[in-house]
Amino acid sequence: MNAVAQPAVAPAVPLDLSFAMEPPISVRGVDKRYDGQTVLAGANLQLEPGAVLGLIGRNGAGKSTLIRILLGLVEPDAGQAHIWGQRSLMLDDARKARLGYVPQQPEALPWLKVGDMMDFIGRFYPRWDAAFVTATLDRWGLPTNKVLAKLSPGERQRVAIIRALAPRPELLVLDEPAAALDPVARRELLREIAQRAGESGTSVLFSTHIVSDLERAASHVAFMHEGRVVLQTELDTLKERHLRLRVPASAAAQLVGRVPGEVARRALPDGALSLVVVRDEGVAWPALVTAPGVHADVLSLEDLFVEVAE
Numbered sequence: 666m667n668a669v670a671q672p673a674v675a676p677a678v679p680l681d682l683s684f685a686m687e688p689p690i691s692v693r694g695v696d697k698r699y700d701g702q703t704v705l706a707g708a709n710l711q712l713e714p715g716a717v718l719g720l721i722g723r724n725g726a727g728k729s730t731l732i733r734i735l736l737g738l739v740e741p742d743a744g745q746a747h748i749w750g751q752r753s754l755m756l757d758d759a760r761k762a763r764l765g766y767v768p769q770q771p772e773a774l775p776w777l778k779v780g781d782m783m784d785f786i787g788r789f790y791p792r793w794d795a796a797f798v799t800a801t802l803d804r805w806g807l808p809t810n811k812v813l814a815k816l817s818p819g820e821r822q823r824v825a826i827i828r829a830l831a832p833r834p835e836l837l838v839l840d841e842p843a844a845a846l847d848p849v850a851r852r853e854l855l856r857e858i859a860q861r862a863g864e865s866g867t868s869v870l871f872s873t874h875i876v877s878d879l880e881r882a883a884s885h886v887a888f889m890h891e892g893r894v895v896l897q898t899e900l901d902t903l904k905e906r907h908l909r910l911r912v913p914a915s916a917a918a919q920l921v922g923r924v925p926g927e928v929a930r931r932a933l934p935d936g937a938l939s940l941v942v943v944r945d946e947g948v949a950w951p952a953l954v955t956a957p958g959v960h961a962d963v964l965s966l967e968d969l970f971v972e973v974a975e
């Protein structure tokens with residue numbers, strides 16, 4: 666009898682859930698310089714199990730670099746990044762198998778047809794959901810018989826998203842997943858992310874500069890500015906815990922040092938100050954909030970982004 670060639674199937678990853686209690690992502694005091702330029706300066710980030718964390722920041726703020734460091738693809742100059750309690754540079758197979766990543770510009774295996782690439786990659790993942798791949802390629806109108814290199818950037822990004830979701834990851838990291846997507850595709854993606862987090866408890870980190878995407882999908886938001894995460898907060902309590910204060914020039918001149926809970930400060934043309942302050946749950950606002958002439962207002966997510974990123 667002729668031996669029939671069988672596809673090489675990766676051995677099943679032993680089920681080790683001992684790390685499930687650890688935070689999916691923990692980044693502490695990470696520094697990175699490129700060619701003498703400081704890109705990350707003491708960046709911290711924490712993702713709790715089941716949370717959907719949107720990482721927002723302007724172009725060049727350091728989001729992709731932080732993501733690459735936390736995945737162990739780039740070595741930091743200082744500080745530590747951990748995935749489920751293990752150093753990102755030394756991730757074991759059990760953790761890698763439960764991690765999905767969509768890079769900003771997916772470029773892997775461009776010579777393969779979409780369907781062949783999915784079949785090939787699927788062999789490496791014990792929990793690969795082939796039915797999800799077929800159904801989602803069809804639902805998102807993606808051709809299985811087209812070579813990846815011939816897809817549009819948006820189509821390639823959607824293929825990369827399906828590829829990252831198919832192994833049913835418990836941690837999903839997406840670097841600007843919506844950048845090349847049209848508004849309809851963006852909504853579909855955000856719905857998929859929110860559904861995964863809600864139904865399967867998948868923890869998600871995605872970077873973006875689109876505030877409305879955060880409002881649709883995220884439970885938490887981290888603002889990145891000039892290489893640091895300047896603020897990380899829950900979206901539901903954002904409005905109760907943050908205030909913008911307009912401090913008139915006369916009072917601003919007497920302000921010595923930082924105000925308790927201060928997260929951003931901007932000098933206004935007339936000598937007044939615009940301050941953003943945060944308070945912990947159950948803690949009173951600083952006295953400055955009710956000082957004569959000080960005007961306090963509640964911030965929208967977009968206001969807060971503008972205040973911390975200016």
Ligand SMILES: Nc1ncnc2c1ncn2[C@@H]1O[C@H](COP(=O)(O)OP(=O)(O)OP(=O)(O)O)[C@@H](O)[C@H]1O
Nearest residue numbers: 699700704722723724725726727728729730731874
């Ligand atoms: N490999 C590299 N070599 C040199 N400089 C780099 C490298 N990677 C990133 N940088 C620089 O680091 C800075 C931060 O880049 P990064 O891609 O992390 O920012 P970002 O917040 O993701 O930006 P964007 O929103 O535009 O994608 C930029 O000034 C960039 O030029």
